[in-house]
Amino acid sequence: MGRDGTIIYQEHHRGGFNLVHIKDAGDHTFVTRENNVFTVGDEAGKPWVSLPKGKRVKLSIAEERGRRRAHQGL
Numbered sequence: 001m002g003r004d005g006t007i008i009y010q011e012h013h014r015g016g017f018n019l020v021h022i023k024d025a026g027d028h029t030f031v032t033r034e035n036n037v038f039t040v041g042d043e044a045g046k047p048w049v050s051l052p053k054g055k056r057v058k059l060s061i062a063e064e065r066g067r068r069r070a071h072q073g074l
Contacts, residue, residue: 002038003030003058004051010034024058 005024012018018034041047059067 004040005030006045007037007039028058028060 005022009021
């Protein structure tokens with residue numbers, strides 16, 4: 001499952017993997033390898049493609065568990 005966000009910073013490592021820092025709509029910051037990043041918009045934040053609703057935010061494991069329990073009535 002992918003995540004959607006804004007590129008904050010790029011780290012360039014000679015002879016290693018370049019890293020990209022990304023911040024999503026839920027204000028979570030994460031880091032991934034540059035090879036795993038696919039750009040779908042411009043610098044102004046306007047997407048070039050249609051993206052799904054829900055602000056495309058991946059929940060943490062605890063948030064996902066809480067949502068599942070609330071749905072089950074626990």
